[in-house]
Amino acid sequence: MSFQNGGLSMFLRILYFVVFQTSLFASSLIAAEPVRLSTFEADVTPPLGSPLCNGNVAPVMEITTPLTARGIVLQYDDQPIVLCAFDWVGIGNESYDQFRKTIAEATGTTADRVALQTLHQHDAPGSDFATEKLLREVGLPGNYSNPDFDHESMQRVATAARESMKAAVLITHMGIGTGRVEKVASNRRILGENGKVVLQRQSSGGKNKAAREAPEGTIDPDVRLISFWNKDQPVAVLTYYATHPQSYYGKGSVNWDFVGIAREQQQKNLGVPHIHFDGAGGNIAAGKYNDGAKDKRPLLASRLAEGMQKAWDSQTKTELTSDMINWSVVGVNLPVRENLKAEELKAKLENTDLTPKVRMRAARDLTFVRRMNEGHEIPISCLNLGDASILHLPGELFVEYQLAAQAMQPDRFVAMAAYGDYGPGYIGTEIAYGQGGYETSQVSRVAPQVEGVLLEAIRKLLVTPSE
Numbered sequence: 175m176s177f178q179n180g181g182l183s184m185f186l187r188i189l190y191f192v193v194f195q196t197s198l199f200a201s202s203l204i205a206a207e208p209v210r211l212s213t214f215e216a217d218v219t220p221p222l223g224s225p226l227c228n229g230n231v232a233p234v235m236e237i238t239t240p241l242t243a244r245g246i247v248l249q250y251d252d253q254p255i256v257l258c259a260f261d262w263v264g265i266g267n268e269s270y271d272q273f274r275k276t277i278a279e280a281t282g283t284t285a286d287r288v289a290l291q292t293l294h295q296h297d298a299p300g301s302d303f304a305t306e307k308l309l310r311e312v313g314l315p316g317n318y319s320n321p322d323f324d325h326e327s328m329q330r331v332a333t334a335a336r337e338s339m340k341a342a343v344l345i346t347h348m349g350i351g352t353g354r355v356e357k358v359a360s361n362r363r364i365l366g367e368n369g370k371v372v373l374q375r376q377s378s379g380g381k382n383k384a385a386r387e388a389p390e391g392t393i394d395p396d397v398r399l400i401s402f403w404n405k406d407q408p409v410a411v412l413t414y415y416a417t418h419p420q421s422y423y424g425k426g427s428v429n430w431d432f433v434g435i436a437r438e439q440q441q442k443n444l445g446v447p448h449i450h451f452d453g454a455g456g457n458i459a460a461g462k463y464n465d466g467a468k469d470k471r472p473l474l475a476s477r478l479a480e481g482m483q484k485a486w487d488s489q490t491k492t493e494l495t496s497d498m499i500n501w502s503v504v505g506v507n508l509p510v511r512e513n514l515k516a517e518e519l520k521a522k523l524e525n526t527d528l529t530p531k532v533r534m535r536a537a538r539d540l541t542f543v544r545r546m547n548e549g550h551e552i553p554i555s556c557l558n559l560g561d562a563s564i565l566h567l568p569g570e571l572f573v574e575y576q577l578a579a580q581a582m583q584p585d586r587f588v589a590m591a592a593y594g595d596y597g598p599g600y601i602g603t604e605i606a607y608g609q610g611g612y613e614t615s616q617v618s619r620v621a622p623q624v625e626g627v628l629l630e631a632i633r634k635l636l637v638t639p640s641e
Contacts, residue, residue, distance in 0.1 A: 207250060207496040209345040211402050213410050213447040214338035215244040218260060218327040219428060220299045224320040226426065227263050228300040229534055235426030239434060241298055243331045244449050246402075246410055247281055247339055248557075250496040254281050255557060256288040256335060257412070257564075257591075259451050261430045264292050264596030267541050268304035273328050280332035281339065286503045289555050289566040291591045293452045295431045296423040299323070300596065304545075308537040312524055318534050343409050348494040349401035350562050350587045353484025358477050359417045359455075360462035361391025361573075363611045371611035377420035379461025380470075386462060393417075393458055394576055397478070398589040399485035400562060401446075402494070408446045412564075413437075413482055414589040416453030416573050421464055421471035432460075435475035440482045451591035456570035456600050457613060492560055500558040504631040505551030508568075508598055509621040514543050542597045542619045552595045554628070556635035562587040563636060567628070569598035569620075570613070572606065578629060583636050601628070 219240045220226070225233050245258030256277055265273055274288040281288075292300075301324040309318050364385070366372035379385035397415040401408055419433040430437075433450060441448035464470045522528060522536040557564045563586055565579055571592040580588045598620050600613040607614045607622040 209494055209496050209499065210249040210342040211345045211409055212247045212338035212342040213244070213449070214247065214331075214334040215242050215447070216327070216331045216334040217241070218243045218262065218331065220320060220323055224299055224323060225316070225318060226299055226428070227296045227423075228538070229318045229531065231296060231424040232426035234428055236428070238297075238427045238429035241428060241430060243327070244447070245335065246412070246449060247335055247342070248499075249339070249342060250499045253283045253287055254339070255501055256281055256283065257449070257557070258288070258290050258331065258335070259449050259591070260290070260292045261295055261434060262292045262298045263294055263296055263300040264593065265290060265300065266302045266305075266596030267545060269301040269324065270595040270597070272303060273301075273331075276328050276332045277335055280336040286553055286555070287501060289557075289591070290594060291451050291566065292593045292596065293419055293430070293433055293450065294455070294570070294593050295419050295429070295434070297427055297429050297431070302538065302541065302596070304541045305537045308523060308540065309534060312533065314530055314533060317530055318537070343404050345402050345409060345494055346405050347403040347491045348559055348562070349399070349403065349489035349491045351399045351485040351487070351489030352396045353399070353481040353486070353488060354395055355397050355415060355478055355481030357463045358460050358474055359390065359393040359395065359458050360460065361393055362457050362459050362461060363606070363609070363613070364388045364391065365609065369609060371609050374612050375459065375461035377418050377459040377461055378422060378464050378466030379459070380463060380465035386465075388462065390462060392573060392577075394453065394573055397481040397485050398587070399482065399489060400559070400564065400589065401486070401489060403491065408444065411440070411444065411446050411448045411486070412451065413448065413485065414451045414453050414591060415478065415481070416455040416458050416576055416590075416592075418455050418459040419452065421460065421474055422466045422468065432471050432475040432478060435472065436478035436482060439475065439479045440486075443483070444486065452593050453590050454567065454571040454573045454576035454592045456592065457572045457602070457606075494560060498560040501555065502558075502635055503553050503555045504634050505553055506627050506631050507549060507551050508546055508627060509623045510543050510546050511619055511621050514539050514619060516540060516543050516547065519543065539619060542599075545597065552597070554631045554635065562589070565590045565632060565635060566594050567592045568595040569593070569601040571601045572603055574603045575601075575628060575632070579632050579636065582633060586636075588636070
């Protein structure tokens with residue numbers, strides 16, 4: 175070809191066309207990567223005699239319902255995402271890291287792509303390998319947890335997640351919906367005219383007339399639902415609702431409480447694997463509507479299940495392709511409460527004149543303080559699915575964080591799962607630390623400045639790729 179008289183220009187135009195079309199073809203191949211999903215479930219019911227609720231209630235006397243860990247493995251690129259919910263009170267610190275690492279290795283991904291949450295039932299075990307090690311060193315082994323069982327459960331869940339991938343199903347669509355839950359959630363912290371907590375409404379607060387008659391207070395009344403479909407066939411359902419899950423507890427009867435009953439009812443009704451997550455329910459419980467009587471458990475379950483069904487019925491389905499999926503993680507080092515000093519906690523842990531419960535509390539505090547002082551970062555993650563975002567947060571988070579996240583992106587569907595890394599304990603808002611109350615005055619391990627840290631992390635995560 176002669177490049178005289180415009181020949182070169184013609185050649186360049188042809189070359190540009192070929193390169194451009196090849197690029198478009200390659201892009202279409204990337205965008206067309208299939209989305210596949212599998213569901214898994216493993217039995218994580220503790221054996222008789224195991225500690226429950228980190229040694230704060232009677233140990234296992236009987237099994238009323240089994241406990242499960244269930245979740246999904248989402249594959250849309252070369253590193254799967256795992257979302258997993260345990261029927262346990264909490265998994266914290268070193269256990270949280272190790273559980274995620276083990277599940278990641280089993281599923282061919284990395285630990286930062288595993289979101290692990292608990293539902294926080296109290297007739298259920300908790301795990302923290304570092305705290306258990308401290309207690310063993312001072313002659314208090316097995317009072318806080320059953321580490322052998324924890325390791326066994328960890329491997330069992332990892333195996334279930336890995337095996338599920340062999341039966342992964344092609345996902346073509348997703349659904350999102352919300353449903354109002356009536357007469358379940360109420361705020362635990364009732365403020366007086368001076369802005370201070372005057373009444374602490376616990377899970378069975380309905381025994382107290384004043385607690386029963388006080389307003390619900392600040393809650394998120396909606397259950398949020400995300401479903402995955404293969405054309406017209408539902409494959410999995412995820413739901414999110416913020417509340418403590420207790421109806422009654424503490425007598426050694428292992429069970430998954432009213433949230434588990436509601437979940438099982440819906441799974442049976444729909445014939446679809448159902449994974450439920452507890453939202454930011456640190457300061458939320460059924461206390462206004464629950465007096466601890468045994469008949470309240472099925473009543474609360476039916477009300478939550480009704481909300482779940484409303485969410486299912488209200489859902490809108492849209493196509494889901496791999497280019498609509500994004501996973502992001504922000505690590506946060508949380509500010510430690512000023513009165514928690516490592517040396518003082520160590521002395522308390524080693525003081526044999528103190529009760530085992532006081533020393534166990536010191537061990538838990540010391541573990542968290544050391545990790546934060548050493549610069550450890552707790553992962554906060556977000557899964558974006560088209561117009562929906564799912565946030566995964568640590569600790570017993572106050573509901574205000576969930577409401578704030580929704581307000582940051584009012585045009586998006588924003589769901590939140592809390593009770594990730596259980597190490598921080600309760601996480602209140604900045605103002606709550608000056609209001610009194612059990613959560614922020616006694617058992618939170620973080621300082622008021624935690625609000626700024628977490629809101630900044632949430633804000634970063636909710637910036638979608640298109641922005």
